[in-house]
């Protein structure tokens with residue numbers, strides 16, 4: 001069975017997709033890894049240069065009445081294997097709501113998917129039924145946070161959701177940790193916020209990862225070139241930090 005990581009934080013634009021694509025691409029260099037884009041915005045799909053038109057996507061796996069096996073929705077791109085997102089996923093909340101099995105669509109699909117060591121799921125900045133599906137299908141949650149004044153705002157809500165899922169639907173779910181991302185280290189505020197993030201992590205019974213992901217312009221450049229960072233700029237600070245983080249998370253050295 002694959003180990004499933006979900007990258008979650010309902011705050012927008014903080015580095016979830018960047019973390020998901022880099023972690024998946026790095027793990028993919030050593031192990032069979034699948035990235036799943038569960039955000040209708042499709043940023044990870046775009047970075048991986050996955051198709052959205054005329055192909056099966058996560059929407060078909062989760063929502064369509066004739067559900068596809070997940071294996072039929074996998075695209076093998078130069079960046080790695082991915083199940084792409086679809087803008088239609090925004091309709092999913094309504095469609096799954098009221099269906100007693102609506103929370104378990106992704107878990108059911110992944111339970112019968114074979115051949116992967118790791119699955120990494122990127123999620124949208126929202127607490128909705130798609131996120132519940134992702135949490136129910138996952139083993140470990142990684143919560144990226146930025147070191148700003150509102151860093152941990154809203155995290156309690158995410159924590160409550162994770163704990164509710166753990167109590168009711170997925171006992172084995174755990175929080176792998178909070179990951180400080182997009183760190184410039186330049187301001188005093190960043191340094192002091194780091195301490196408060198550590199306290200928040202402890203309050204949630206988890207840790208702040210030792211590895212901190214620093215900012216680098218190559219990150220955005222790689223995304224514009226629709227490439228993962230490990231191929232585009234393996235020596236840049238952000239890539240080096242994601243390599244270190246992958247090692248801290250899994251013990252794998254890539």
Ligand SMILES: Nc1ncnc2c1ncn2[C@@H]1O[C@H](COP(=O)(O)OP(=O)(O)OP(=O)(O)O)[C@@H](O)[C@H]1O
Pocket residue numbers: 011012013014015016017018019039041043123124125181182183213214215216217219220223238
């Ligand atoms: N380490 C980094 N260095 C430089 N830029 C970064 C870094 N991490 C993320 N970014 C940039 O920050 C922006 C937001 O990142 P990203 O898309 O990963 O956030 P997100 O949490 O997935 O957003 P959303 O909530 O909209 O899905 C992007 O433009 C990305 O290129």
Ligand SMILES: [Mg+2]
Pocket residue numbers: 016017018039043044122123124
């Ligand atoms: Mg994103």
